[in-house]
Amino acid sequence: MTKPLEGVKIIDFTHVQAGPACTQLLAWFGADVIKVERPGSGDVTRNQLRDIPDADALYFTMLNSNKKSLTLDTKKPEGKEVLEKLIRESDVLVENFGPGALDRMGFSWERLNELNPKMIVASVKGFSDGHHYDDLKVYENVAQCAGGAASTTGFWDGPPTISAAALGDSNTGMHLAIGILTALLGRDKTGKGQKVAVSMQDSVLNLCRVKLRDQQRLERVGYLEEYPQYPHGEFSDVVPRGGNAGGGGQPGWVLKCKGWETDPNAYIYFTIQGHAWEPICKALGKPEWIDDPAYKTAEARQPHIFEIFGTIEAWLSDKTKFEAVDILRKFDIPCAPVLTMKELANDPSLRASGTIVEVPHKKRGSYLTVGSPIKFSDMKPEVTASPLLGEHTDEVLAGLGYSKQDIFNLREIKAV
Ligand code: CAO
Numbered sequence: 001m002t003k004p005l006e007g008v009k010i011i012d013f014t015h016v017q018a019g020p021a022c023t024q025l026l027a028w029f030g031a032d033v034i035k036v037e038r039p040g041s042g043d044v045t046r047n048q049l050r051d052i053p054d055a056d057a058l059y060f061t062m063l064n065s066n067k068k069s070l071t072l073d074t075k076k077p078e079g080k081e082v083l084e085k086l087i088r089e090s091d092v093l094v095e096n097f098g099p100g101a102l103d104r105m106g107f108s109w110e111r112l113n114e115l116n117p118k119m120i121v122a123s124v125k126g127f128s129d130g131h132h133y134d135d136l137k138v139y140e141n142v143a144q145c146a147g148g149a150a151s152t153t154g155f156w157d158g159p160p161t162i163s164a165a166a167l168g169d170s171n172t173g174m175h176l177a178i179g180i181l182t183a184l185l186g187r188d189k190t191g192k193g194q195k196v197a198v199s200m201q202d203s204v205l206n207l208c209r210v211k212l213r214d215q216q217r218l219e220r221v222g223y224l225e226e227y228p229q230y231p232h233g234e235f236s237d238v239v240p241r242g243g244n245a246g247g248g249g250q251p252g253w254v255l256k257c258k259g260w261e262t263d264p265n266a267y268i269y270f271t272i273q274g275h276a277w278e279p280i281c282k283a284l285g286k287p288e289w290i291d292d293p294a295y296k297t298a299e300a301r302q303p304h305i306f307e308i309f310g311t312i313e314a315w316l317s318d319k320t321k322f323e324a325v326d327i328l329r330k331f332d333i334p335c336a337p338v339l340t341m342k343e344l345a346n347d348p349s350l351r352a353s354g355t356i357v358e359v360p361h362k363k364r365g366s367y368l369t370v371g372s373p374i375k376f377s378d379m380k381p382e383v384t385a386s387p388l389l390g391e392h393t394d395e396v397l398a399g400l401g402y403s404k405q406d407i408f409n410l411r412e413i414k415a416v
Pocket of ligand 1: 097
């Protein structure tokens with residue numbers, strides 16, 4: 001089956017998570033992704049948090065599937081020459097080095113554009129160009145703090161909190177992938193490449209859009225009625241942390257189910273969506289609440305929302321999270337069990353859809369990873385193993401016209 005990105009050649013000059021997540025996605029969809037890595041060491045994640053001695057760590061294998069690996073010292077003149085050849089025949093270069101690293105290597109945007117005016121140069125940085133922090137190196141949690149996620153996550157009586165989801169890293173990579181695909185479509189019209197830049201701060205803020213909405217509402221009216229602080233608590237002049245309340249505006253909470261005393265994940269998320277109030281009352285055996293003025297509207301419910309959640313928890317006390325959801329789904333009530341990584345890894349639906357996949361690997365045996373979350377009617381992205389360090393060096397160099405002797409010479413001087 002041909003894949004839509006077949007024929008698109010990408011120089012993957014990325015490391016850690018933000019950049020690799022982007023290029024992995026493009027590789028699943030058919031792009032020829034050549035990961036350029038420093039000889040001897042490669043991407044730092046090959047060694048980070050290893051669970052098997054001498055085998056690439058899961059951190060690397062789960063972010064670099066479907067790619068080729070070329071080792072190349074791009075600070076040596078011979079290495080630069082190889083990279084220049086590769087640039088001349090590639091469509092995209094993706095990088096997420098620290099600020100200025102590519103320029104210091106001698107590959108500024110101007111130089112890249114001169115070498116290949118059709119090439120798209122895509123970058124991830126912590127902050128956007130010209131930002132007063134644009135010289136900072138940035139990792140995930142730094143971005144979550146700088147992008148507004150941390151100040152709005154957690155409980156009102158605790159400190160700002162980091163989300164486990166990679167809002168700064170993989171999320172930024174997904175934004176970059178959209179930018180690259182847009183620039184490729186643009187190139188079809190103009191024949192020209194362009195620079196595509198995404199900052200981690202901007203990408204986090206993009207996902208915190210509803211919190212910026214709330215900041216403006218707070219400034220206008222002084223309170224946010226769907227937050228647990230309303231109506232009894234205090235509001236300052238900034239959006240507070242709302243615990244487990246719904247970001248979209250529907251009151252909801254994480255509620256205890258049978259077994260919560262011993263199982264830290266025996267919970268469901270329960271949403272009291274306005275239109276679902278009647279079915280909720282029916283499901284809970286509380287038909288008298290349907291027309292009671294103290295419960296009928298969202299506004300009337302808010303002052304005693306925790307008492308309502310308490311009643312729901314009493315109803316949940318003899319039901320597991322799965323049993324509870326099986327009952328509530330029949331009433332069209334938006335809810336879900338709080339699932340653990342173990343439950344997700346073994347979920348038959350996720351296995352069947354290709355969202356959780358088991359990939360054979362030359363050194364590890366096999367490993368589990370998250371496959372494409374995007375599904376197509378005409379294409380099924382297949383996940384293949386991440387490359388060993390330098391596994392495709394000879395193949396890529398031969399493709400660039402280097403002879404066996406040339407490759408031997410490059411190895412002798414440790415340029416590859
Ligand atoms: N050959 C020779 N040199 C190479 C090379 C190669 N193949 N690949 C990289 N290098 C060099 C770079 O040129 C750079 O050299 P100089 O600093 O001397 O110019 C050096 O390796 C280190 O690059 P770096 O600054 O990117 O690496 P770091 O470990 O110090 O910082 C990180 C890591 C992630 C903080 C930084 O890259 C960064 O801020 N990136 C942008 C934001 C980002 O993507 N962060 C997300 C990371 S995922 O959590």
